[in-house]
Amino acid sequence: MVDEWVSQFHLHFFSYPSKMIRFMCPTGLCFTPHVNIKKSMDLFGECQAAHALGIPIDLDKRTSKLHVTATALIRLSPIAYFYRKSSKDKRSEILTDLSKRMFGQFSSLKIVEIYIEMLVDAFRGQSKEFILQSIDREEIRSRNDYLSQIFVQLIDVLRHDENRIQCGIDRIVRIIEKKNSFVEEEQCRYLNPFDGDSTILLSLYLQLASAIYNCLPKEISSERIYGYSMIKSLIKWIFYQSETNLH
C-alpha cells in the first residue's frame, strides 16, 4: 500500500507541472506582451543558449538598449517566497545571476535586493517598524532612476498608511489616476490593457503590505478570487519545496 501511495504521488507530481505549463496568462493568446518584456525574454533566451553552447556574451552591448522598468521588482520577487529560509547570500547570488540573464547590467540591483529582504522579513513576521528601519536611506536617496523613485514612493505610502491596507490602496489609486490623466502615448493596439508598469506601485504595495499585515484587502471575499485554489496549491508547493530543499 505504501508503494501505491508513493507511485500515485510521483504520478501527480510529475504531471502537475505539465498542466501548469499551459495556463499562465489567460489572455496571453490575445494580447502581445510589452516590448520590454520581449526584449528581456530575448536576452534571457540568448544567455541560456550561449551558456549551453559555451559561447561568451558581451552583455554591455546587448543591454545598452534595454530599459529596465520598475516591474523588475515584481518579476524577481518569487526569490523572496522560495528562498525565505535560506541565507541572505544565497538570495543575493540567485538574484544577481537571474537579473544578469534577464536584464544584463542592472544598476538598481541593490534596490531589488533591499525589496526582497523586506519581503523576507515580512514573511518572518517582523513588524512594519522593524522593516522600515532596516532600510538604508542614504543608499536610496542617492539614486534617481525610475525604479528607485517608485521604491521611495512605496516606502512613503507604507509609512503613512495608518497600518490599514485599504488606506494605502486608496492613496495609490489616487496617484495612479492622476498620472494616467497625463499620459497620451501612442501604444501598440494589442497590448494587454492591464499594464504592469502603470500599476507597479499598487502591485508592490499589495504584495508587501499583505505580507506585513497578514491580511487581504477587506472588500474581497477570498474564495471568489480568480484562480484561488490554483494559487493556494502553488503556494503550498512553494512552501513544501522550500522546506525540504534547504541549502
Place this chain on the structure above:
Amino acid sequence: MEFDHDGLIELNVRPDQMSIVDPPINLDESNEEFSRLFNSILSLSLTETFVDHSNLDEYLIEHIQMERIYSEQNDLKLIWSDEICLVFCFLASLAHQGDYHPDHLIQRYFQWWMNG
C-alpha cells in the same frame, strides 16, 4: 528553441479550472508563515481590480470577443497583467524544480509567451 506544436495546440487549462494536486503536507491559513505568503500572492493578483478600467476602448472588448470565438475558448478572461503572469511562471518553475534553474525558467516564460 524547438517546440512540440501539437502539444501546444491542445486545449489550455485556465488557472481557475485546473485540477488541484497538493503536496504531502498539511497546510492551511492557521500556519502563519503560509498565510503571509498566500495573502501576499493573492493580493498581488488582485492589483487590477482596484484600478478603474471602465474606460477600456471598444476595440479591446471586441478584440477579446473575437479571440474567444476564433480560438473557441470561451473562458478567456482578462485578469492579470503580464508581469504578474511572469511571477506565476517563476513560482511554478521553483515549485516544480525545487530550486532555481534558469533553463527551466526560460522554458516557462517562452511557453507563456507562445501560449498564454
